Amino acid sequence: MNVIECRGLSKRFGRTVALHDLSFSIKENTITGLVGPNGAGKTTLLKIAAGFLRKTAGEIKVFSSPPFNNLKVSANTFFVDDNMALPATLNLSETLDAARRFYPNWDHQLALRLFDYFSLNPRQLHKNLSKGMKSTFNMIVGLSARCALTIFDEPTVGMDAAVRKDFYRALLQDYLQHPRTIIFSSHLLKEIEDILEEVLLLREGQKRLHLPADQLREYAVGLRGEEDTVKRFTAGKEIYRREQFGKNSIFAAVRNSFTKTELQEACAAGLEVLPVSAEDLCIYLTSRSRGGIDDVFNRN
Amino acid sequence: MMSLTETSLWDAVKKQYVFKLQSYANFFVSLVIVQLVALLFSAGGMAGTSGIGWNNILVEVKLYSGTGIFIFTVLCTLANSVILTLPFYRNIDFSFVGSRLSGNMANIGFLVTAGLFGGITATLGSILLRNIHYYTGGGGEILKSFFMITPGELVTGMAVAVLYLILFSAAGYFAGLVVQLHRSLLVLLPALIVGLIFYEAANEQIGIFSRLIEFFVFERSPFHFSLKIILSASLLWIGAILLSNRKEVR
Numbered sequence: 001m002n003v004i005e006c007r008g009l010s011k012r013f014g015r016t017v018a019l020h021d022l023s024f025s026i027k028e029n030t031i032t033g034l035v036g037p038n039g040a041g042k043t044t045l046l047k048i049a050a051g052f053l054r055k056t057a058g059e060i061k062v063f064s065s066p067p068f069n070n071l072k073v074s075a076n077t078f079f080v081d082d083n084m085a086l087p088a089t090l091n092l093s094e095t096l097d098a099a100r101r102f103y104p105n106w107d108h109q110l111a112l113r114l115f116d117y118f119s120l121n122p123r124q125l126h127k128n129l130s131k132g133m134k135s136t137f138n139m140i141v142g143l144s145a146r147c148a149l150t151i152f153d154e155p156t157v158g159m160d161a162a163v164r165k166d167f168y169r170a171l172l173q174d175y176l177q178h179p180r181t182i183i184f185s186s187h188l189l190k191e192i193e194d195i196l197e198e199v200l201l202l203r204e205g206q207k208r209l210h211l212p213a214d215q216l217r218e219y220a221v222g223l224r225g226e227e228d229t230v231k232r233f234t235a236g237k238e239i240y241r242r243e244q245f246g247k248n249s250i251f252a253a254v255r256n257s258f259t260k261t262e263l264q265e266a267c268a269a270g271l272e273v274l275p276v277s278a279e280d281l282c283i284y285l286t287s288r289s290r291g292g293i294d295d296v297f298n299r300n
Numbered sequence: 301m302m303s304l305t306e307t308s309l310w311d312a313v314k315k316q317y318v319f320k321l322q323s324y325a326n327f328f329v330s331l332v333i334v335q336l337v338a339l340l341f342s343a344g345g346m347a348g349t350s351g352i353g354w355n356n357i358l359v360e361v362k363l364y365s366g367t368g369i370f371i372f373t374v375l376c377t378l379a380n381s382v383i384l385t386l387p388f389y390r391n392i393d394f395s396f397v398g399s400r401l402s403g404n405m406a407n408i409g410f411l412v413t414a415g416l417f418g419g420i421t422a423t424l425g426s427i428l429l430r431n432i433h434y435y436t437g438g439g440g441e442i443l444k445s446f447f448m449i450t451p452g453e454l455v456t457g458m459a460v461a462v463l464y465l466i467l468f469s470a471a472g473y474f475a476g477l478v479v480q481l482h483r484s485l486l487v488l489l490p491a492l493i494v495g496l497i498f499y500e501a502a503n504e505q506i507g508i509f510s511r512l513i514e515f516f517v518f519e520r521s522p523f524h525f526s527l528k529i530i531l532s533a534s535l536l537w538i539g540a541i542l543l544s545n546r547k548e549v550r
Contacts, residue, residue, distance in 0.1 A: 052394060052548060052549045052550045053548045053549075053550075054546070054548055063304060069401075070399065071307055071309060071312055071397070071402060072304075072306070072307065074307075074312075074397050074398055075305050075306070075307040075312070076304050076305060079394075079550075083550075085388055085389075085391035085392045085395055085550075086392065086395055087323030087324070087392060089323050089324070089325065090322070090323055094322070098319050098322060099396055101315055101318070101319070102315055102319075102396040102397045103396075103397070104305045105303075105305065148303070148304055148305075
């Protein structure tokens, strides 16, 4: 069963096109990473899925219903981001108690244990928390709510590296014990790729890729060496990135459609065959130019 | 697999209502503080103080009235109802389970509760004012017209105060949402209302506000009065729900 189904989804804010003709579906009980550069439409997409924003055109269904202003979707979706509005009058433990009453699947033991682990002060007010503490608290609420669809939109804002690592572990542990559909938008693909099962890559409001995470790591391959040799091997291939190294040496990242023998031949011809990490691939696939930032400096 | 939970509208409204009572308890506290301040002003004698001198005898008449407390309560209620429409407060409805309809209904429930609370405390405040004067003597003789009231009158007074507060909070809530339709309305709407009031007062014209006062204040039948208030408030609530039902949040 698909938890989210999108067909030709578009969203405009005035003249700005935030999402354009987006089609994809997200299967039940998967962790999907939503990645893409700033302004790719990640937050807009997630807010439409959570029922906060209205679509402009196309179709989106969450739990088989249109999500906008839908109580069923709201009851089964938890949306975590860094500006969750919470009453300024409640302290953290009162806020947990309040959240608990809304969600039948709420795991209060988990909430309290995480609270303790991250040494949050139950008497503190949410508005007085530091950025990282706020994110930590929101994440605890999001996990404990145990909603069938849990959306984390840039949940690690302000968290230090240690807390981020703990958070990824906590997310994975809880997901394994209580499988549910989780969407995680982040710029730190390298950090989260190990816990992701699927990656949905957006670029300028459109889908660039939607693949299982392990396929993403083998999706492209990098060849480095003498310019003519690289060109010979990459002829007819989809080139994602080309970078100049020295006078006569280049690096090219291309779609990995090589056979084993072809790659052996490339090695024999003196080329270095390099893996392209998921993070790099995503950067290559979403950058406007094939040369990246280098193009700014090489004007010839 | 995570099972899907079913939530009825009524269920969501109840949960949000309880959440609001808990989170906005400070609204009630501010209301009481405002009423105490008004009581303090009223205790000094507010309206219609006059002195008559005659044959070396000076008679000073001071009018004490609970109206001041009520007016302050109305202003506080109006402010609270507008605050509930501000984006931050609306977004709180979407941190947990809720739809636009359930959020509005919970807000209405909250404002009705605040109206009940405000109406009862304001009426009791005017009783307190009477007591202060009775026991301190107010420095003179108390002319006891309207001073003693029967329990029946007290309850009627409370009911009228509560109904007015509900009407004002509905108006404030509706106005708060109208203003958010366009930024310019933030200036235009208050200017229009204040301007109309002054225009009507200065020109002794029969306009919207004099008609409204006639419609509500001069109604003698308690049943018709209640009906008028409840129907008007309901229209404002429906208007507020329609205004916000397609709104994007967060």
